[in-house]
Amino acid sequence: MRLSLSGRSAAAAVIAATALLTTSAISTAATGSPGTAAPQRAAAAPDIPVANVKAHLSQFQSIASANGGNRAHGTAGYKASLDYVKGKLDAAGFTTTVQQFTSSGRTGYNLIADWPGGDANQVIFAGAHLDSVSRGAGINDNASGSAAVLETALAVSREKYKPTKHLRFAWWGAEELGLVGSTYHVRNLPAAERSKIKGYLNFDMIGSPNPGYFVYDDDPTIERTFKAYYSGLNIGTEPEREGDGRSDHAPFKNAGVPVGGVFTGASNTKSAAQAQKWGGTAGQAFDRCYHASCDSSSNINNTALDRNSDAVAYAVWGLSS
Ligand code: TRP
Ligand code: CA
Numbered sequence: 001m002r003l004s005l006s007g008r009s010a011a012a013a014v015i016a017a018t019a020l021l022t023t024s025a026i027s028t029a030a031t032g033s034p035g036t037a038a039p040q041r042a043a044a045a046p047d048i049p050v051a052n053v054k055a056h057l058s059q060f061q062s063i064a065s066a067n068g069g070n071r072a073h074g075t076a077g078y079k080a081s082l083d084y085v086k087g088k089l090d091a092a093g094f095t096t097t098v099q100q101f102t103s104s105g106r107t108g109y110n111l112i113a114d115w116p117g118g119d120a121n122q123v124i125f126a127g128a129h130l131d132s133v134s135r136g137a138g139i140n141d142n143a144s145g146s147a148a149v150l151e152t153a154l155a156v157s158r159e160k161y162k163p164t165k166h167l168r169f170a171w172w173g174a175e176e177l178g179l180v181g182s183t184y185h186v187r188n189l190p191a192a193e194r195s196k197i198k199g200y201l202n203f204d205m206i207g208s209p210n211p212g213y214f215v216y217d218d219d220p221t222i223e224r225t226f227k228a229y230y231s232g233l234n235i236g237t238e239p240e241r242e243g244d245g246r247s248d249h250a251p252f253k254n255a256g257v258p259v260g261g262v263f264t265g266a267s268n269t270k271s272a273a274q275a276q277k278w279g280g281t282a283g284q285a286f287d288r289c290y291h292a293s294c295d296s297s298s299n300i301n302n303t304a305l306d307r308n309s310d311a312v313a314y315a316v317w318g319l320s321s
């Protein structure tokens with residue numbers, strides 16, 4: 001698989017769009033040297049190496065295989081997934097918090113990671129659910145979003161990024177039981193903390209094997225950001241319509257937080273027009289293994305995973321600089 005090639009060309013194609021996004025978002029903080037009046041251009045988002053994202057997917061698959069084939073809420077596979085992500089973030093300099101809750105008589109966990117610095121009154125927050133259904137390993141749903149958000153956080157550390165806004169990341173528990181972990185988190189946020197969150201970005205199923213390129217049409221600024229990334233790749237997107245409110249952005253949206261995200265499709269069928277536009281197979285589900293035991297290592301389109309991992313970084317950088 002020539003993963004690095006597609007990663008590189010995606011990055012090159014995005015340069016134009018990055019420049020467009022940052023011209024109007026001149027940053028004088030963080031990078032400005034003392035005594036210099038000249039405004040600094042915001043840092044460009046890095047290319048997220050898809051090979052690193054794939055390495056996380058393979059760890060999640062191994063964790064599932066060693067724990068009865070899944071990473072569901074209340075299981076050892078879920079806890080091992082959380083420990084894996086937390087270990088990487090702690091080593092990279094994040095401040096991590098494990099938030100416990102109970103659902104269906106079992107203990108669940110959210111993992112929250114704060115990147116030290118930035119304006120504490122303006123938080124940009126990206127998250128993904130870390131639990132699978134009990135039928136399988138949940139590699140597209142949702143090791144894909146979990147791995148892309150993790151690798152973006154690790155890139156923040158590698159790049160020693162000093163954003164204007166404060167960055168926060170989360171991996172939610174018990175999404176598959178009805179958005180339980182994210183709902184618990186939002187309910188337990190004091191109103192003053194909630195209002196500091198200037199954007200919540202959600203990544204749930206971003207490497208579907210027969211992918212579509214869907215952008216949540218919630219907050220217009222966030223939607224524009226993802227669309228700008230995709231126009232840089234010359235790819236047309238469509239608004240996400242496969243069940244509004246079916247993932248962890250919903251509790252944030254209901255609490256008045258601006259939300260957005262990208263999605264490559266679940267059990268809906270790809271139309272002929274969509275196959276024309278995006279490639280893949282018309283008349284077939286975006287993810288034939290949705291919530292099935294075959295949602296394992298091979299249930300990923302590497303190009304979609306690469307593009308959307310880069311989209312996570314593009315939005316995190318663009319909205320926080
Ligand atoms: N959240 C669903 C799951 O985990 C999948 C899903 C359906 C979804 N519709 C969506 C995710 C729209 C994001 C956006 O099973
Ligand atoms: Ca990439």
Ligand code: ZN
Binds near residue numbers: 133141176291
């Ligand atoms: Zn699911």
